[in-house]
Amino acid sequence: MRDSAPDIRLERAGVAFDGQTLFRGLDLVLEGGRWTCLLGPSGVGKSTLLRLVADLVPGAPDGRVTAGDGGPVAGRVAFMAQQDLLLPWLDARGNVLLGQRLRGEKPDTARAETLLADLGLAQATQLRPAAMSGGMRQRVALARTLMEDRPIVLMDEPFAAVDAVTRLRLQALAAERLAGRTVLLVTHDPLEALRLGHVVHVMTGRPARLSDPIRPPGTPLRPVDDPALLALQGELLRRLAEDAE
Amino acid sequence: MGRGLVTAIGLILLWEAATHLLGLPPYILPAPSQVATALWLRGEVLAHHALITATEIAIGLVVGVALGTGTALLVVRSPLARRWLMPVVIASQAIPVFALAPLLVLWFGYGLASKIVMAALVIYFPVAAAFFDGLRTTPPAWIELARTMGASDGAILWRLRLPAALPALAQGLRIAAAVAPIGAVIGEWVGSGAGLGFLMLHANGRMQIDLLFAALVVLAAMAITLYYGLDAILRRLVQWQPETLGRSR
Numbered sequence: 446m447r448d449s450a451p452d453i454r455l456e457r458a459g460v461a462f463d464g465q466t467l468f469r470g471l472d473l474v475l476e477g478g479r480w481t482c483l484l485g486p487s488g489v490g491k492s493t494l495l496r497l498v499a500d501l502v503p504g505a506p507d508g509r510v511t512a513g514d515g516g517p518v519a520g521r522v523a524f525m526a527q528q529d530l531l532l533p534w535l536d537a538r539g540n541v542l543l544g545q546r547l548r549g550e551k552p553d554t555a556r557a558e559t560l561l562a563d564l565g566l567a568q569a570t571q572l573r574p575a576a577m578s579g580g581m582r583q584r585v586a587l588a589r590t591l592m593e594d595r596p597i598v599l600m601d602e603p604f605a606a607v608d609a610v611t612r613l614r615l616q617a618l619a620a621e622r623l624a625g626r627t628v629l630l631v632t633h634d635p636l637e638a639l640r641l642g643h644v645v646h647v648m649t650g651r652p653a654r655l656s657d658p659i660r661p662p663g664t665p666l667r668p669v670d671d672p673a674l675l676a677l678q679g680e681l682l683r684r685l686a687e688d689a690e
Numbered sequence: 691m692g693r694g695l696v697t698a699i700g701l702i703l704l705w706e707a708a709t710h711l712l713g714l715p716p717y718i719l720p721a722p723s724q725v726a727t728a729l730w731l732r733g734e735v736l737a738h739h740a741l742i743t744a745t746e747i748a749i750g751l752v753v754g755v756a757l758g759t760g761t762a763l764l765v766v767r768s769p770l771a772r773r774w775l776m777p778v779v780i781a782s783q784a785i786p787v788f789a790l791a792p793l794l795v796l797w798f799g800y801g802l803a804s805k806i807v808m809a810a811l812v813i814y815f816p817v818a819a820a821f822f823d824g825l826r827t828t829p830p831a832w833i834e835l836a837r838t839m840g841a842s843d844g845a846i847l848w849r850l851r852l853p854a855a856l857p858a859l860a861q862g863l864r865i866a867a868a869v870a871p872i873g874a875v876i877g878e879w880v881g882s883g884a885g886l887g888f889l890m891l892h893a894n895g896r897m898q899i900d901l902l903f904a905a906l907v908v909l910a911a912m913a914i915t916l917y918y919g920l921d922a923i924l925r926r927l928v929q930w931q932p933e934t935l936g937r938s939r
Binding site (some may be wrong): 528534543544549 | 829835837838840846849850853
């Protein structure tokens with residue numbers, strides 16, 4: 446059974462590559478059991494910040510990442526990237542069971558099949574990635590993330606590579622299935638951030654800074670045609686455009 | 691494949707016509723029909739020597755592939771081995787392996803052993819290089835995903851890097867299959883008492899050029915069967931390999 450979703454705190458986080466400071470002295474709190482969206486232009490350092498939480502930044506980055514319940518962060522994180530990262534030699538079921546196989550655990554085939562069926566992939570359990578559409582592949586990646594059943598989920602532009610309609614469907618699926626977990630979603634799409642996030646931070650500049658938290662009205666999953674949401678989207682786009690100038 | 695067969699038959703017919711029209715003596719260039727007759731009449735002798743060459747190739751392949759894959763795994767797992775061993779392995783390729791054949795016969799004798807070592811040596815490097823290349827070019831994002839899943843280095847090697855490197859290894863094995871018969875025959879030319887290479891030299895010395903050609907035909911048939919047989923097995927085993935690799939030949 447999954448343990449409760451803790452707050453995650455980043456304190457004085459800093460990363461530099463090749464002498465260039467991406468960001469330094471950043472503080473960020475990911476509220477437990479809620480979605481925090483990190484919005485910003487490409488290359489600003491959003492993914493690096495997410496990778497810092499996942500302990501995937503090489504070298505010795507500055508700052509501390511701690512969990513609010515005092516437990517470790519490592520081992521409680523599931524990761525979903527823009528590329529589906531499905532292994533081409535495994536079928537959908539094999540890909541969903543990857544984590545258990547890598548850890549040498551007994552693969553829970555029944556649960557993997559249930560998860561795939563819940564995501565509309567009951568007929569695709571034995572398909573290899575090459576035989577799947579982009580949307581199907583990303584759903585398998587979501588099933589693999591859910592199979593890990595971790596309280597903290599880090600998502601790096603997971604829906605950026607699919608068409609608009611598929612993206613909306615995947616957002617809905619993810620919002621439903623990952624409710625109650627501490628989620629950090631990195632995106633460059635203001636509408637996606639506003640639709641899914643309890644809290645949205647805008648990351649801009651070099652070295653990058655984080656905006657004060659924006660709390661869109663209502664609860665996720667917000668309708669895409671909500672006028673308040675669209676107005677906020679316009680404002681965020683203006684802010685991003687100003688930063689680009 | 692079909693077109694290649696038609697071309698081959700066309701060339702054989704042209705060869706047959708040329709020997710008759712030009713009146714070439716059989717000790718210079720026998721007609722294909724004479725080679726076919728030698729194949730038929732000396733079938734038992736050819737089979738005996740072919741079996742020996744095939745044994746050298748098969749054992750050489752097993753030894754060369756085992757050593758090549760073992761080296762690749764070792765240098766991937768151990769940075770120490772990578773630093774100390776890889777430069778020597780790469781530099782060793784500057785030595786023309788075939789020039790070592792006389793030494794190998796001196797050290798390992800006229801029997802099977804020197805030919806097996808020769809075949810293994812020519813197979814070793816393409817297999818080691820291709821597999822090592824495949825193992826170290828696993829997409830980093832896959833490895834990062836595995837790390838967030840709590841995978842050990844061993845599990846990542848066994849379940850991620852190794853299968854991901856199989857298409858590259860398959861390319862190395864295809865090269866190995868193409869060069870293994872060359873290694874064995876060169877070894878036989880330098881010093882042996884049996885095998886198709888020995889038979890060819892022997893027939894040449896006795897002006898039995900039809901038998902020399904017959905041995906060459908058997909050797910070519912063996913090499914082609916080995917290459918395409920291995921290719922078919924590899925295609926079946928590595929069905930998921932990217933299209934670009936599948937079509938690269």
